[in-house]
Amino acid sequence: MIRVEELRAGYRAGFRRAWREVLQGVSFHVPRGAIAGYLGVNGAGKTTTIKVLVGVNAPTGGRASIAGHPVGTPAAQRALGYAQEAPFFYEGLTARELLGFYARLSGVPRPERAPRAEALLEEVQLSDAGDRPVRGFSKGMRQRLALAQALVHDPELLVLDEPLDGLDSMGRLHLRELIARQRDRGRTVFFSSHVLSDVEAVCDHLVVLDGAKVAYEGPTAGFMAQGDLTIEVRLAGALTADATAALAAAAGDPPATSGEVHVVRCATQAQADAVVDAARAAGLQVVALTPARHSLEERFLEAFGRPRQAAGGAA
Amino acid sequence: MSWLGPVLAVAGLAFRESARNRVLHALVGATLLMTGASVVFGWVSGDEQARQLKIVADLSLSAIALLGTIASIFLGTNLVYQEVERRTVYTVLARPIDRGGFIVGKYLGLAGVMAVAVAAMSAGFLLVYGLAGGRPSVGLLVALALTYVELAVVIGVAVFFSVAAHPIEGAVFAFVVALAGHVTADLQRLGADLARDASGVGVVVLEKVLYGAYVLLPNLENFNVRPHAAHGVAIDPAHAGLALVYAVVYVAILLGLATVVFRRKVL
Numbered sequence: 234m235i236r237v238e239e240l241r242a243g244y245r246a247g248f249r250r251a252w253r254e255v256l257q258g259v260s261f262h263v264p265r266g267a268i269a270g271y272l273g274v275n276g277a278g279k280t281t282t283i284k285v286l287v288g289v290n291a292p293t294g295g296r297a298s299i300a301g302h303p304v305g306t307p308a309a310q311r312a313l314g315y316a317q318e319a320p321f322f323y324e325g326l327t328a329r330e331l332l333g334f335y336a337r338l339s340g341v342p343r344p345e346r347a348p349r350a351e352a353l354l355e356e357v358q359l360s361d362a363g364d365r366p367v368r369g370f371s372k373g374m375r376q377r378l379a380l381a382q383a384l385v386h387d388p389e390l391l392v393l394d395e396p397l398d399g400l401d402s403m404g405r406l407h408l409r410e411l412i413a414r415q416r417d418r419g420r421t422v423f424f425s426s427h428v429l430s431d432v433e434a435v436c437d438h439l440v441v442l443d444g445a446k447v448a449y450e451g452p453t454a455g456f457m458a459q460g461d462l463t464i465e466v467r468l469a470g471a472l473t474a475d476a477t478a479a480l481a482a483a484a485g486d487p488p489a490t491s492g493e494v495h496v497v498r499c500a501t502q503a504q505a506d507a508v509v510d511a512a513r514a515a516g517l518q519v520v521a522l523t524p525a526r527h528s529l530e531e532r533f534l535e536a537f538g539r540p541r542q543a544a545g546g547a548a
Numbered sequence: 549m550s551w552l553g554p555v556l557a558v559a560g561l562a563f564r565e566s567a568r569n570r571v572l573h574a575l576v577g578a579t580l581l582m583t584g585a586s587v588v589f590g591w592v593s594g595d596e597q598a599r600q601l602k603i604v605a606d607l608s609l610s611a612i613a614l615l616g617t618i619a620s621i622f623l624g625t626n627l628v629y630q631e632v633e634r635r636t637v638y639t640v641l642a643r644p645i646d647r648g649g650f651i652v653g654k655y656l657g658l659a660g661v662m663a664v665a666v667a668a669m670s671a672g673f674l675l676v677y678g679l680a681g682g683r684p685s686v687g688l689l690v691a692l693a694l695t696y697v698e699l700a701v702v703i704g705v706a707v708f709f710s711v712a713a714h715p716i717e718g719a720v721f722a723f724v725v726a727l728a729g730h731v732t733a734d735l736q737r738l739g740a741d742l743a744r745d746a747s748g749v750g751v752v753v754l755e756k757v758l759y760g761a762y763v764l765l766p767n768l769e770n771f772n773v774r775p776h777a778a779h780g781v782a783i784d785p786a787h788a789g790l791a792l793v794y795a796v797v798y799v800a801i802l803l804g805l806a807t808v809v810f811r812r813k814v815l
């Protein structure tokens with residue numbers, strides 16, 4: 234659905250409007266039907282990529298296409314719906330008027346505009362606020378309206394820039410459900426977010442930017458599987474000095490002991506096997522073997538975690 | 549026709565947003581007040597009715613042109629800049645409309661609002677003129693129409709500066725252009741006189757600069773038939789037609805330049 238090859242793009246910044254090329258040959262592919270998360274630290278170029286994909290800015294090099302159409306062409310733009318970070322609207326218009334405007338802008342035939350706006354307001358739970366000017370909307374209402382305007386022409390692809398930014402728990406949950414529902418309708422979703430727990434909850438595909446290049450691209454499960462797996466071996470019984478030495482030799486670290494309960498953390502399956510063998514030889518009881526997988530946030534920090542913030546922000 | 553729909557959508561929104569602007573309402577109200585006041589000025593002058601009507605026409609037509617120019621510049625120089633500043637432009641440009649279409653749509657929306665504003669101001673003037681005992685002539689109607697065409701050119705200038713400059717700088721530049729646009733012939737004449745009466749590199753450069761200003765700046769005097777209409781002097785239809793063609797070409801060039809500048813911007 235999205236194909237990006239050696240993409241280069243940037244923006245002007247500062248008083249002297251100096252050119253900063255934040256994307257230096259970015260390549261990735263998002264398969265049709267995926268919900269793909271786009272991750273990277275602040276300034277990595279996520280928003281710059283999205284602006285190129287939706288046709289707001291032109292790339293300075295490389296190629297990108299949406300549903301087989303080069304980005305920026307009317308065919309590519311008809312295939313996608315876009316909601317920007319911290320959505321801005323024409324404040325004096327009502328939600329219904331806004332959806333009508335975006336529908337007309339997208340070429341939706343006149344008879345279809347009102348029913349479609351109505352259905353979308355219903356879907357994002359804004360029916361009651363449909364005739365109120367947008368200037369009085371809360372952040373959550375704005376994010377939902379942003380999603381509605383992106384869907385108004387029934388696109389194949391949704392491109393969302395930080396759609397969960399600044400929402401409370403309920404707002405995030407609601408929006409996550411809305412995003413997940415799009416997959417059931419056959420849409421592809423590509424979104425950037427710095428709320429990695431949400432990305433982990435809804436995304437089946439990840440593209441991770443690091444140092445102006447793509448550092449990982451593929452299934453979310455694949456990214457998580459690359460992380461360090463910790464296996465916790467819980468033992469019970471009296472611990473002798475010889476047994477402590479044998480466990481430390483097997484795991485690399487001595488066990489953490491509390492009374493007659495001992496916990497050994499192993500970095501690999503082989504270490505865990507050796508610890509179990511050593512424990513049995515010392516007459517200890519193996520109470521539990523617990524694999525502890527990292528969260529996406531931990532995995533992200535582990536992979537790119539020179540001490541930095543988690544992904545987020547505009548670039 | 550597929551490109552026209554989005555352009556008209558942008559135009560419709562620009563119309564709606566500009567029409568709600570309170571500054572525009574205030575300026576239209578001020579023009580109507582000045583039109584009403586012109587009757588008092590005419591009456592105070594103590595002249596015969598025909599001269600009083602000339603005063604009413606002169607003052608009212610000038611007020612429409614002046615306050616219309618202020619409104620066009622005020623609204624026009626904010627038109628595109630504000631969209632970029634508020635970031636509302638992103639969700640628009642992510643649709644099947646290119647930046648040129650966006651500029652044209654914004655221009656058409658404001659031109660439409662100013663057409664309604666000029667129509668309202670003209671209706672007020674013609675009503676007052678009629679109540680004062682005058683009979684609106686074709687000349688007055690042509691003068692009003694050409695005043696609107698003049699404003700359409702000023703809107704083009706304002707939209708260009710809305711893309712190329714900050715609204716405050718843009719408003720200053722647009723006002724300078726609107727003022728200079730009424731004296732372009734004088735600028736050219738001044739340059740020619742200087743070249744005839746003096747010599748030196750400085751004079752040659754100044755003459756070229758003044759000639760350049762004459763060529764590049766819009767000649768807004770082409771549209772100023774207000775004194776003729778107020779004094780009952782017939783207006784040549786050919787002049788009005790050529791002025792209209794000149795306005796269309798000039799605005800097309802301005803919008804083309806605005807599009808080139810806008811396309812070069814990284815948003």
